[in-house]
Amino acid sequence: xxxxxxxxxxxxxxxxxxxxxxxxxxxxxxxxxxxxxxxxxxxxxxxxxxxxxxxxxxxxxxxxxxxxxxxxxxxxxxxxxxxxxxxxxxxxxxxxxxxxxxxxxxxxxxxxxxxxxxxxxxxxxxxxxxxxxxxxxxxxxxxxxxxxxxxxxxxxxxxxxxxxxxxxxxxxxxxxxxxxxxxxxxxxxxxxxxxxxxxxxxxxxxxxxxxxxxxxxxxxx
Amino acid sequence: xxxxxxxxxxxxxxxxxxxxxxxxxxxxxxxxxxxxxxxxxxxxxxxxxxxxxxxxxxxxxxxxxxxxxxxxxxxxxxxxxxxxxxxxxxxxxxxxxxxxxxxxxxxxxxxxxxxxxxxxxxxxxxxxxxxxxxxxxxxxxxxxxxxxxxxxxxxxxxxxxxxxxxxxxxxxxxxxxxxxxxxxxxxxxxxxxxxxxxxxxxxxxxxxxxxxxxxxxxxxxxxxxxxxxxxxxxxxxxxxxxxxxxxxxxxxxxxxxxxxxxxxxxxxxxxxxxxxxxxxxxxxxxxxxxxxxxxxxxxxxxxxxxxxxxxxxxxxxxxxxxxxxxxxxxxxxxxxxxxxxxxxxxxxxxxxxxxxxxxxxxxxxxxxxxxxxxxxxxxxxxxxxxxxxxxxxxxxxxxxxxxxxxxxxxxxxxxxxxxxxxxxxxxxxxxxxxxxxxxxxxxxxxxxxxxxxxxxxxxxxx
Ligand code: HEM
Ligand code: HEM
Ligand SMILES: [Fe+2]
Numbered sequence: 001x002x003x004x005x006x007x008x009x010x011x012x013x014x015x016x017x018x019x020x021x022x023x024x025x026x027x028x029x030x031x032x033x034x035x036x037x038x039x040x041x042x043x044x045x046x047x048x049x050x051x052x053x054x055x056x057x058x059x060x061x062x063x064x065x066x067x068x069x070x071x072x073x074x075x076x077x078x079x080x081x082x083x084x085x086x087x088x089x090x091x092x093x094x095x096x097x098x099x100x101x102x103x104x105x106x107x108x109x110x111x112x113x114x115x116x117x118x119x120x121x122x123x124x125x126x127x128x129x130x131x132x133x134x135x136x137x138x139x140x141x142x143x144x145x146x147x148x149x150x151x152x153x154x155x156x157x158x159x160x161x162x163x164x165x166x167x168x169x170x171x172x173x174x175x176x177x178x179x180x181x182x183x184x185x186x187x188x189x190x191x192x193x194x195x196x197x198x199x200x201x202x203x204x205x206x207x208x209x210x211x212x213x214x215x216x217x218x219x220x221x
Numbered sequence: 222x223x224x225x226x227x228x229x230x231x232x233x234x235x236x237x238x239x240x241x242x243x244x245x246x247x248x249x250x251x252x253x254x255x256x257x258x259x260x261x262x263x264x265x266x267x268x269x270x271x272x273x274x275x276x277x278x279x280x281x282x283x284x285x286x287x288x289x290x291x292x293x294x295x296x297x298x299x300x301x302x303x304x305x306x307x308x309x310x311x312x313x314x315x316x317x318x319x320x321x322x323x324x325x326x327x328x329x330x331x332x333x334x335x336x337x338x339x340x341x342x343x344x345x346x347x348x349x350x351x352x353x354x355x356x357x358x359x360x361x362x363x364x365x366x367x368x369x370x371x372x373x374x375x376x377x378x379x380x381x382x383x384x385x386x387x388x389x390x391x392x393x394x395x396x397x398x399x400x401x402x403x404x405x406x407x408x409x410x411x412x413x414x415x416x417x418x419x420x421x422x423x424x425x426x427x428x429x430x431x432x433x434x435x436x437x438x439x440x441x442x443x444x445x446x447x448x449x450x451x452x453x454x455x456x457x458x459x460x461x462x463x464x465x466x467x468x469x470x471x472x473x474x475x476x477x478x479x480x481x482x483x484x485x486x487x488x489x490x491x492x493x494x495x496x497x498x499x500x501x502x503x504x505x506x507x508x509x510x511x512x513x514x515x516x517x518x519x520x521x522x523x524x525x526x527x528x529x530x531x532x533x534x535x536x537x538x539x540x541x542x543x544x545x546x547x548x549x550x551x552x553x554x555x556x557x558x559x560x561x562x563x564x565x566x567x568x569x570x571x572x573x574x575x576x577x578x579x580x581x582x583x584x585x586x587x588x589x590x591x592x593x594x595x596x597x598x599x600x601x602x603x604x605x606x607x608x609x610x611x612x613x614x615x616x617x618x619x620x621x622x623x624x625x626x627x628x629x630x631x632x633x634x635x636x637x638x639x640x641x642x643x644x645x646x647x648x649x650x651x652x653x654x655x656x657x658x659x660x661x662x663x664x665x666x667x668x669x670x671x672x673x674x675x676x677x678x679x680x681x682x683x
Contacts, residue, residue, distance in 0.1 A: 003453050007383065010460035017467045024468075024486065025414075031480050032410055044407045051346030052334050054327075057266025062477040063553035064413055065348055068255065068265050070631035071553055099258035103331045120409055126484070128476035130549055132628030158630065165632040 035124040046116025076118040078155040085110040086198040094198040144216020147209045174221045183214045222583045224293040226300035233286030240279035245657045247271045249650040255643040267328035283573030290580045292371045295385040301373035309366040316359040350402040364396045383452035391430030398422045410478035417473040425466040433459040439524045444512035461497035484545040491543045495536030502528045519592040523575030530567025550625045556617030563610045587668035594663040601656025608649040616642035
């Protein structure tokens with residue numbers, strides 16, 4: 001083939017693929033609204049704040065962004081809103097070791113940001129992030145452990161290296177807090193004992209479950 | 222150098238190499254923040270914005286300088302307008318400086334990043350295209366003036382060559398692909414969809430086309446290879462880049478809320494993207510072998526290294542995580558960072574450096590120059606970069622295993638399991654900085670010091 005022929009192949013071939021790409025883009029745009037909930041005014045304001053504070057400069061969302069801080073795609077599924085709002089306003093107050101700075105976010109802005117994050121968590125992402133397939137931690141299956149798992153305490157607390165880091169590590173909590181009554185009151189209403197606590201209250205735990213849970217916590221020395 | 226106006230390239234190169242130093246310096250600060258998040262007055266996000274924006278801007282400046290060298294030579298005429306080129310240069314410098322000061326201001330006072338007339342004043346809060354909208358317009362204007370200047374040069378001389386046609390085609394595509402990043406969408410899914418048009422179609426589309434054209438130019442310059450052979454392979458390479466790369470954008474549409482068919486489209490086409498990059502490596506070796514006359518061995522050394530590391534960084538380190546079955550687990554981990562670093566370094570940092578080493582001696586009118594610093598700089602940078610990338614690949618594998626497969630917490634993995642990887646990255650970063658420093662010194666001294674080593678202008682490769 002002459003050079004002119006190869007050149008034409010390059011130019012028209014590229015145009016051909018670009019046209020297909022544009023066609024797929026149109027098709028995608030048509031389908032997107034069905035794959036995500038409606039965008040309310042609050043969600044939109046939250047998204048604007050997301051840009052204003054350059055959250056993407058530390059975090060990923062839908063897996064894209066920076067790799068300095070956790071991905072936020074599903075954060076509202078794992079953490080209650082009240083906690084997230086408190087954290088956003090002043091991270092170090094909630095968790096003294098937090099690497100996230102206080103950015104001057106107001107409680108009202110925090111609400112909007114959480115609404116935005118909640119919208120993202122409901123997008124149909126073809127199953128991403130995947131569930132861990134190798135998770136095989138064996139905790140002793142006592143009644144207390146079952147309650148601990150049922151109420152998702154491990155999304156915020158770590159025991160022996162497993163679990164989240166939003167709240168204090170509970171591996172040795174009983175040495176710090178040996179009093180069962182303290183735990184019972186704290187679980188029912190954390191802020192009554194710890195001013196401004198960011199831990200959610202658990203009025204929904206039954207009395208029996210509460211006893212089992214606290215028995216379990218007291219074994220953690 | 223035949224044309225006086227080619228000298229304008231030096232302005233662009235100078236600004237580029239200075240920004241390069243800034244980029245690497247802040248990169249080291251960012252690396253240290255992984256260990257001590259609060260040690261520096263500016264927080265990680267601001268430092269990272271500076272790091273990646275400095276990178277993109279200095280590469281663009283370098284490519285513009287290179288184009289101002291290539292186009293007069295290929296059109297065999299002076300540039301259409303030198304004052305326009307100078308204006309465009311200074312306007313870019315002013316705009317870039319203003320944007321940088323804006324980021325720093327926002328670092329000290331996040332509230333300063335206000336909405337003004339519907340757009341953010343200092344930082345758009347979107348990765349790589351953080352520059353605020355007013356700066357987008359200034360950058361677009363600068364690029365348009367730049368394109369006009371070059372097209373007019375070609376148009377007046379009526380001499381169109383394949384190399385400059387492809388080069389300017391790539392640059393026009395680059396300018397057009399800036400536009401999809403310039404509007405607001407309420408949906409985060411659409412936001413990321415259009416954002417990838419900019420990012421992916423730049424680095425795996427327009428910029429690779431530019432690289433293909435410049436590679437052909439450099440090979441022609443340093444060997445006496447025939448133009449029509451080089452241009453033919455160039456068309457094949459850049460053609461395959463776009464045939465695979467355009468639909469390859471799909472590898473970013475697996476998990477952001479877009480339909481499932483992208484898993485097929487993206488997986489298949491992006492897996493083929495390394496092929497043209499391998500062709501470029503072969504092209505560089507074939508040309509050197511066949512034409513044993515080499516002027517400027519250091520230049521050829523850099524150009525060949527660019528071709529090799531383009532293939533390794535973009536091609537190999539890209540393809541390992543591009544299939545959806547793998548990407549599902551590695552998406553957004555340090556594996557991505559490892560790939561991002563080696564790809565940008567191999568494909569574009571080395572490209573701009575090789576263009577500098579090939580054109581700068583000609584601009585300064587020297588036949589011989591000291592090459593030893595140039596080689597030392599290469600090895601310091603390249604070996605440090607390889608180790609940075611290996612460290613990050615290690616961190617990425619640990620992260621994928623611990624966090625994604627086993628389900629441990631992100632913060633735990635980062636703070637404990639990956640701690641030593643962060644420390645090593647910072648150390649190798651200092652090695653890289655030393656190499657970059659040598660390069661910048663060499664840039665300013667090239668041709669201005671007595672020649673010690675024997676590096677005759679034309680020599681025959683044994
Ligand atoms: C010169 C060419 C290339 C450059 C400069 C480059 C650079 C990058 C960068 C910087 C990112 C991260 C983007 C972000 O910050 O979110 C990225 C992501 C990615 N690249 Fe490339 N790349 C190149 C070529 C390729 C090729 C040829 C392939 C595949 C064969 C590839 C596959 C990928 C994939 C799959 C991702 C997404 C990673 C994830 O899911 O987190 N890249 N690339
Ligand atoms: C010419 C050399 C370099 C290039 C081309 C480069 C390129 C990039 C790019 C494209 C990104 C953003 C995308 C990503 O995270 O993958 C990035 C982020 C980063 N770079 Fe570099 N970089 C270079 C040198 C360095 C050096 C020497 C260091 C310091 C050791 C460094 C430290 C970092 C850090 C810490 C980040 C943030 C990564 C994260 O979010 O986890 N870079 N760089
Ligand atoms: Fe890509």
